[in-house]
Amino acid sequence: MFRYSTNIQCLLIWTILLFLHVIGIDNAPASNATTELLDDLNTEWAKQISRQAKAAEIHVMLNTKEDPCTDFYQYACGNWHRHHPAQFFNHIMTDQFQLIANAFDRRLQLVLREPRSDDEVETKLKNFYYACQLVETDEVRYKVALQRAYQEFGKLPMLDGEDWKSEEFNWWEAVAKIQHKYGKQIILAVDIMADIVNNTGNKVYIGPPNFSISSGTKILSMLQEITTVQHLKRFFGIEEAQATKITKELINFERALVRGGSDSRQGLTLHELLLLKSVDELREIYNESLDMSKFLELALGAEQVPEYVYIYDEKYLNSVVKIIAETPPHVVANYILWQMLQPYIVDVKKDNMAKWCVERTKQYFGKYVDYMVYQRYKDPVVEKEVYDMWNEVREVFRLELRGNKLDWIINSTREYALEKLDAMNLYINSYESENFTIQYEDLQLTRNNYVENVQQILQMESRRKLKRQNGPVVPLEAPEVFTFTPVYNVLENNIRIPVALLQPRYFWGAHYPQALKYATLGYLIAHEMVHGFDDDGRNYDKLGNLRNWWDEKSTYQFEERRKCFQAQYHKYRYDGHQLPNDVSQAENIADNAGVKLAYGAYQRWLNAQQLENVTDIQSKETFSQLHFNNEQLFFIAFAQLWCDDVQSFFRTALAISDSHAPGMYRVIGSLSNFQEFSWVFKCEQDAPMDPEFKCSLY
Template sequence: MNLLNIFITAHVLTALVLAAPPNAVNLNQDTPYIKELLRQAKTAEIESFMDQNIDPCSDFYSFACGNYDRINSASNLGVISTGLLETIAKGSVRKILKMLNTAHDDYDTPEDIQVKHFYESCLRIKELNSTYSEKLKRLIAEFGTMPVLEGSSWQESDFDWLGTIARIFHQYGMRILFGTEVTVNLANNTENAIYITQQVFPLEYRSMYIDNETLTYRQKYQYKIQSILQSFLGVQAELARQTAKELMDLEVDLAQGLVDENDGLELGELAKQLTVADLQESYSPTLDIDRLLFLSIGERVSGQIYEYNKQYQENLVEVIKRTPKRTLANYIFFRLIRAFVKTPSDNPKKQKNDCIDLTKKFFPKNIDNMFYRRYNNDKSSREIDNMWRLLKTTFNESLQSSSALDWIERPTRDLAIAKLEAMKLEINKYDSNNFTEEFANLNLQGPDYVENVRQIMLLRTRQMREMLHKPAKKVEISEDISFSPCYIGLLNTIQMPVALLMPFYIWSDVYPNALVFGSLASMIGHELIHGFDDSGRGYDAKGNLKDWWDEKSISNFAKGQKCFTRQYGKYVYDGIQLKESTSQSENIADNGGMRLAYTAYRKWYDNQLALPVGSQALAKETLSNLPYTAKQLFFISFAQTWCNDVDPKEKARLVSTDTHTPDKLRVIGTLSNDYEFAKEFNCPFGSTMNPREKCILY
């Protein structure tokens, strides 16, 4: 089969799913024709991505993914990167787009209708016209005046920076420069606690603000600031340019206090309980913590609270001392209005996608719940549950064994077994959420996007303040919807996005189990291992922050960790040397998760051999057009989970900011440590994919 035919066949399934009229073909039909069609399409897709001329023992990523970048070029598609998770995200967005653009239907709850109203207000943002600027200026006027708008009439002596940020937080829940947060108590996850913590940084990572390789992103952000000042506040071009530079310089200065992501410091190391008096003594008079808390929370706070990342507050003290009040005021008010700014696009498709992103940001749980109620597949939920039970059983056997994980001392191993037993896998469907309570007094309407955002922030902030005197609620992953599983230490739970329930991307009844275990089970296994790495081991079976490992087991883990540091520190990605990282938790999870998934798959495979009808199940474990065994298909599937293409301009940022190793090296690093992989592909001892030294913990 030539490359063109492979390419066409590989996209048959996509064409059927996306282009065909709703009743033209039903891929869920249980007929021999549909089953064969699905298997052939998946086979062709796998084959199209591979370059079978590459020696798998020299470079397994290129063997499994050698043609992927030609078929799914990020540059040609005008995106940052392409890959399986991006493909699933696109499929999810298509369904969400249909869901939000559909007139009210039988599925809609009153809360769903409000979410649709918000989405509509985003689409109709151009209707605000000249009133947009006035609405933003009224927001500023709630808290004071902005120097760049007032000019020489602005009075520095009237400006109280700490009082301003505290009142903004009390009203809208925005931390600017620094502030408070009410969330679950690390030491007791049944109650909430107050944290003193840094602001949210638009570029997120310290390296994005200080590394030479990421300068272009700072320049783009500075231009964005200038554009907002001009377009939304009517500031003259030269003054907007000068102000944008001052604000960017200040943000870079603030970012010096951020934690270096390569240091691998965990939440338990960064958040320390102190009394308000202790904090007052450390930072007063520059940072009046007592006053900040009173104005932010609306009541006097005594006793212990948490301070997150002490070095940020220490740096902030010095930044405040040397920064002109005019610059501080401009920065505070810019950060205030930035949360309400949405630049409309002249491209209808881009406008819809931008508005979906904003709707997901403000209503992540609602979107997941709406998605699940419309597109759920109970069969996929059962399959994932079965896979989860098998992964837990397999890891439990390793912990029980006297030899498999002998670097963990028996008392610690017993506690690990208890933690594993308590660990849960939950699909993020939020079917038990009381959305009526969460939306109380919210009335989102019409085209007024700014007012809708204001109402949401007012409600959420009031609810957050009320949390201080209520039991803790379930911890959420983040404001954004994820497309891969995520381990939450505070819950001792792996959360599974509903998007992964969509059929055909990863799983189908007719696909070999080898493919599903190589991809989805490896991802779930990755998150399971996070419960037992240098981060996860800080949380006990109930999800409370607690050190339950003995010193010898910690020492043994550290020795294994150093092996990964040496191994991955040698890798070069597209000419860029990877940064040396003390914490190797993502690489350890990649290695352990894949190995756990493979062991579970072998267990399933061997169990089928023992069943009277097992041969029927095993008959589909190979693909007729691919000359690979079921176990080899597992490793090909694992590798193809990470096939990707990244825009060349993004590669430096990827290396600087992502705690995960670039996908190509995730495949090579993980599989080169695995004896079973080397055995299945007959890799000579000492070859690239079967090196003499292997790094293994789990």
């Protein structure tokens, strides 16, 4: 425990406000003298400011009235909600990664507002951003473009009434044509990716799309219904009563589709959900209700239909045919065309237009945005430190696999695990090897038509994806959205770190203690590394092929340990409800092993440094303002990585839908299973954070 004097608190608050002001957090211009003084953050004065600001940030989140051995999450994060409250109509959830995202957005917005450069791709990016913002002041042009977009694929029953002919409409033809041209996946998704069994070639996958429907709480469903009604009224002039009726039909139809597959996928692995089927066999099974051969001709191109395809969740496919047969054709048609329009819908408050357009720019130019910001802010020193940390973390896991702690794994399986670990690589997503000029050479974007710009981008992406079938192997990609955490790719057996995560003065600061770096980015890297050996990742070999390389005895022992995590996390209560009793424990396994490996890697680094100068290292590894030793600081930094605040209406939905445990249990679960934590904080043997029986896998 520790206490601050009022004077020190005031000093630190002043320090952090000044520091954040100077580095541009508040977007206010600093004086020339101050700016020049702090342009060089390597001055001794700047180093002290940087460290004091970080110490203040850590301190204000703590609730030292809590006992760290009773509830370490409340101890480390008890005041987060006071400083970063979740808001019903703005941020329904706040966490550290949102702060990082906001900082990245500010950097990107500065770049987008720069005058157009000689770089053609950057100019196209800025044209897109400008056209997006123009929607706010030129809604007439926007609505006309929106109407042209839906008219391309026929009439819309909700608008054309009796002029719409159900006999002229074929649902799977419309779905296939829309996907072929714009890549928009509706009802059935067709993807071309590496064959999970043998990733030396690509295969076609058919399965459910990503649904937009909200699940888990009535409030989410109600908000979605209100929003859809408003869109129908605003963009198409439909009266409220009719808009409400149509909206209910759309939502009920999508809800039926979601139910048709989600329950059948519960607790099953990707391997268990995939079936390799011949197209001829599928055509016979579904007959005229879904001519799979013609569907694929339209979706892929007449000459691109393969002999075999993967079906992801056959029960979903069966339910689609049944649900559509029971649904009025005009409802299906309205749903398909309404979903087709979703990428073009702009509905945002005027004050948030710039931020919304930044988000869309990231969505459609994700790789180039990373590259562009990276070129302006890259730091070779930081990159070297990241790779050094990766090597330390991997070496700790390597030693664990070779040691006696994991003696439940048979030697032959352990040896191959080492081979897979040695084959695993880490990359920073700088995309410096990409030729963006060639990638975007056919893309023509204007500065005055947002809808047409989005259409151009979607067509370009669709053409690119369709070329995959006969092209080089394409790995299973992360979602086409910006991420702010490292990602493990099971088919490539590698980890990729987004540029946004390496922004200075969050997890990373040249003058921060290494304890903070290992507890945050070091842990995130270790977490992703363990995904190669969790209950799903362990089914893939070192080349990313789906293959069982685990012996029977080790598999049994693994399963017994997995069940321990399943029981432990199911007992936790969040918003009054127990967490789901999920068979898959991949994220909990990665959390628990990740913090242990990161701590072990930090100890290795620390021991190597202390051979040189113990006193100097200790002074660098702690904050004079905080009465914590370096090891306690490690666990506090890890816990504060998961500080969050969730609007009360959405907590149940979050717990149900997210494969990760809520932030509080990512802390409590992992650290209560880690004996070193209890020793560092001197917990009594009967303390809640030091249970007698602990779950452990790696």
